[in-house]
Amino acid sequence: MREAFLKRLFAKVNCGVCGQKYDAANIKILDQEDGLWVLSVYCGSCGTQGLIAAVVQEGNITDIITDLTEAEYDRFSKKEAVGVDDVQAIHSFLKEFDGDFASLFSEE
Ligand SMILES: [Zn+2]
Structure with a gap:
C-alpha cells in the first residue's frame, strides 16, 4: 500500500524546527495526482505544521537510459x-x- 509506505517513510523524517521525528499519526496525505503526493505533517513536539510534496515514480525498467x-x-x-x-x-x-x-x- 503506497499510502502506508509514504507514512512510514516520512515517519523517519525529522522536524526542521526541533529535530524530532514525525509521528506517523501526524502525517496526513492531502492530495495525490500523477505521482505527486502532498502530505501535511504536524510535529507533536514543537507544534510546527508543514507541507511535504513528494514525487513517487512508478518503477518502470524501460525508463532506464x-x-x-x-x-x-x-x-x-x-x-x-x-x-x-x-x-x-x-x-x-x-x-x-x-x-x-x-x-x-x-x-x-
Ligand atoms: Zn518540531
Whole structure:
C-alpha cells in the first residue's frame, strides 16, 4: 500500500524546527495526482505544521537510459556495487603492473 509506505517513510523524517521525528499519526496525505503526493505533517513536539510534496515514480525498467545490452544489464544488475575490496585489488594490481598492456591482454 503506497499510502502506508509514504507514512512510514516520512515517519523517519525529522522536524526542521526541533529535530524530532514525525509521528506517523501526524502525517496526513492531502492530495495525490500523477505521482505527486502532498502530505501535511504536524510535529507533536514543537507544534510546527508543514507541507511535504513528494514525487513517487512508478518503477518502470524501460525508463532506464543505458548503453548496456539487455544481457549485460541482466549480468551487472546481479553484481554487487564496487566495494573497498575491488579498489584494494586494483590498487595492488596497479602497484605491480609494469605497463605492458600487450602481454596483459594476450594472456587470455
Ligand atoms: Zn518540531
